[in-house]
Amino acid sequence: MPTSGPNNKPEDLIARLSSSDGEAKLKSLRELKNQIIGNRTKKLSYVKLGAVPAVVSILALAVESGDSSASSVIIQSAAIIGSFACGIDAGVRAVLDSGSFSILVRLISHSNNKVVDAGARSLKIIYQSKLAPKYDFFQKENMESLLSLLNSEIENVTGLGASIITHSCQTSAEQKILCEAGVLKKFQKLLQGSQNQRDASLESLATIIKNNPVVISEFVEADNRQYLRAVIELINDRYYRTRLLACMCLTAIWNTSPSCLQDVGLGTKLIMILLELLDDPGQVGDDAPFALASLIAEKEDMQKLAFEMDAVDKLCSQLRKTPLQAKRIQGIFLALAELCSKLEFCRSRLLYLQVLELVTDAFAHDSSEVRIAACICLKSVSRSVKSLSAGLFMNEMILVPLIKLLNDYSCSVQVAALGAISNIVVDFAARRPTFVQCGVVKQLVHLSTSMDSTVRVNAVWALRNLVFLADGGSKEGIFLELTTSTLLSLICDSESPVQEQALGFVRNLVDGCVESIDYVFTEDGVILHAIGRQLRRASKTEGMYVLSNVASGTELHKEAVLHQLLPSASSGAQSFLLKFLQSDDSRLRTAAVWSVVNLTFPCSPGAYARVVKLRNAGIYSQVKHMVNDSSLDVKLRARTALGQSMTFGDSST
């Protein structure tokens, strides 16, 4: 077995790089290049030993010398820098910190084409990293340089131009200026070039047209739609990568301007090709599920088409293959999540294929992206009321690892887990007490006080769903854990979505048995007062339903609600009930008129007195107008309210 002699140590190799003997230096550079190519461990250890600045200073000296014999050193050192920047963030950082970027840029205008090629290749690799600096397209000279890159005869130089666009073009203003500079035309030409040029052009093209109907229209109409046709043809290219990129380009159009495509069968073709590409064992297969997810996102018709083409089965069978790259697992979960987001038969199929276990296994995956994707997938599958009603998700196999994620170090994982939990706790199978007893409420309450408002809103959302139709014991446990003061601060949270979920929570809390209403009367009714204050500030349907639900209780409850709705004239506060009855939002009008119905419910002793008070406040004149409301629900409730008032023989309302 060969062993490392003293001269093969990385430190020694770095020392030999500074040899004054040109041949020895070149030999050392080649050796370094060969050692690090494709070897992450070696790259990292050389980065730690300071190899990057050493190579960059060799490159700088060689460029400064202007000596034609230095070309070999330039080419080798540029290649090494590119290699360090390939695939590892620490390498990219070291390369950028070393100041090599500007030297590499200078190489593009070198007289020796091989030097140009080496420089362009390394820069292209740097631009494939998220850490690369953003290119400013709005500077005239930058745009000119970019166009000259795209006009080059050297493949790596045009590739560099495309990579710069893919990396840096993010806003619609950038898309527009690139389009106006004629970049689309350049790509049209490059599509006829080598495979690398085609792929780079397709990737950049997708970046330029994404979410931009104006640029899409320019692209689609260009050259009498020949350009578009060329891209459509590429979905059948012999190279998998090209097929994938062409599909991604067309998906970008489909997602923004579907009517531009005018090809009825194209959706089916795209799904079919992306499903075939899942079988590729390499990067194409890793990227394909992401492309599929994007193609079917929010589109029920496409999801149905994908289902009919066995997408659920194909994705699930991919998931069973081991070992899988983290990225591929993430993509498959996201594609499954999209498939199951709207259609019940997709969810049923996924459950039938028994892959839930794989989803829950992924909750413990090393990669946080995989954990997030698994939660999103479960969230989507658990949108099935049929399965929720059967209690399919309320079991240890799912709950134990899912609840653990509430302690994840990543906020994004916590949010994703809360999303799935929010759905699962809508439990019709009466297994909620088990869930409440397992300590999860404590965690949800803890997260509802998070500094991160997304975590907060999702935690309150889960609590709101948890308390929906909950039994008395569960409600008590949840309320004791949450405490009046926390609930109060959530109702008055700085973020409106948190307030809305908190009000939804109270609405559910006071539903069910009449005793539940007492929760809002604890501590001198601070919660009820807080809701009243919130309602005076803004229109909130959930808050109005809280008052309406409370008004369906005892005399005491009804009087307290009336007091909130019609504050005494001396307080100076205005009645928001009248405002809500006149709201443009029919849901709010409905909630408001329900409160009138409940306050004057027949047989309650104080109903008549409340009818009088409401009439004096001008409520009934408004309700009278509402018997012809555009919303049938509002109209019917208004008639009920009027009918009830008339049972007191008081037709003057």
Next chain:
Amino acid sequence: MPVRVSESSVPSQISGSSSGQSSPPACTLLSVGQAFSGTQNVSSVQNNEAWRVNVRIQGCDLDHGYLCGTMEALNVPMADTPVVTFWEGEIVDTKNYTFFTGKWDATPEDDIRHWTKFQSFSPLMNQAKVDGGKSLDLSNYPYIFMRWKEQYFVNVGTDCGLTIAGFYYVCFSCADGSINGFYYDPNSSPFQKLELKSTNEGRSGFSFSSYELQ
């Protein structure tokens, strides 16, 4: 006492085939969490029997004309405990579903025979006979017609000696939340009547809870 809306309101015809058909009314009394109780008459020639029935709405997706929930039969002779089933409903919104069932062994004649048992169906009958009601706009009609099909037993096994082979023709009144239905199963006694009323669980008024799936 709630006031009934006059039953003379006649649904409008949709003009032109391309016009968008709006969903049936979103009725709070038919929203998730709402409970109903009443009876199902299971009388046959031999005996006169009615089971007490409780219904709870669990899911509602008006865009897809979908409603679901549970049905609990309380005094079922051959069962020791109340029998709970999960059902899924098709709302006759003339967009997702028409008055014609087109499955579950129900012919258009069976459909019309059952729907005509509801008084509120009479203004719709002529059109429903022609095209299942496709050209009707029911979005402001104060009654919602549905088919409820039980899908599985929640708390007993399939060997409980009961069948859920049939389905219900259902008519819901938006005004007072009352539900009338007829069970249809060619192998069971015909026209078993389901009668339910909105319940308020001991409250003097109506209470509404809600959940939101993410």
